[in-house]
Amino acid sequence: MIVETAEIEDEGRKNQTAAEIKTREERRYRLLLTIKAVLSNWQLLIFLVMIVEFTSNCGLLMAFYPISVFLCGMEQEYMAGKIYWRVSFVWTSAIIVIKYLVSMKLIALTQLTVLIGEDPTSLLCEFVLLAMILCQSFLLHSLGLFKETVP
Numbered sequence: 001m002i003v004e005t006a007e008i009e010d011e012g013r014k015n016q017t018a019a020e021i022k023t024r025e026e027r028r029y030r031l032l033l034t035i036k037a038v039l040s041n042w043q044l045l046i047f048l049v050m051i052v053e054f055t056s057n058c059g060l061l062m063a064f065y066p067i068s069v070f071l072c073g074m075e076q077e078y079m080a081g082k083i084y085w086r087v088s089f090v091w092t093s094a095i096i097v098i099k100y101l102v103s104m105k106l107i108a109l110t111q112l113t114v115l116i117g118e119d120p121t122s123l124l125c126e127f128v129l130l131a132m133i134l135c136q137s138f139l140l141h142s143l144g145l146f147k148e149t150v151p
Contacts, residue, residue: 042139043080046132047072050088053125061098064091085137092130099123 038045050065068088072080100123 039139042132042136046129046136049125049129049132053129056125057122061095079140082140085133085140089130089133089137092126092133096123096126096130099126 047069050069054062054065068084072084103123
């Protein structure tokens with residue numbers, strides 16, 4: 001009787017372990033699907049962040065983002081090229097440097113309120129955008145899609 005109880009407990013553990021393994025595999029599969037969905041739409045997320053950046057801190061320098069998104073959307077190809085991502089990276093870096101110089105009082109604020117917007121000290125959205133552009137460049141480079149121009 002004790003032997004039968006031990007065998008039943010061992011079978012229960014095996015069944016429970018199999019159920020746990022199946023649950024873990026399902027969670028991993030769902031996580032992989034979520035990561036694939038995010039990475040496949042990464043460019044659209046960057047475009048959305050560019051639009052949010054413009055609406056949150058609208059200045060003349062920020063007008064580059066919606067104009068570039070519009071022009072990129074008018075291209076015949078779906079993916080933006082290497083030159084677009086490099087220009088976006090340099091533009092965002094320049095905006096970060098300008099805002100940093102304004103926040104350190106090295107440049108007079110009255111001269112640049114029209115150019116950089118109303119809140120020149122907020123750099124969070126620019127850093128998020130810069131990190132996303134770097135990730136996009138890395139993704140395209142690792143997939144071999146970091147092309148120069150569209151023929």
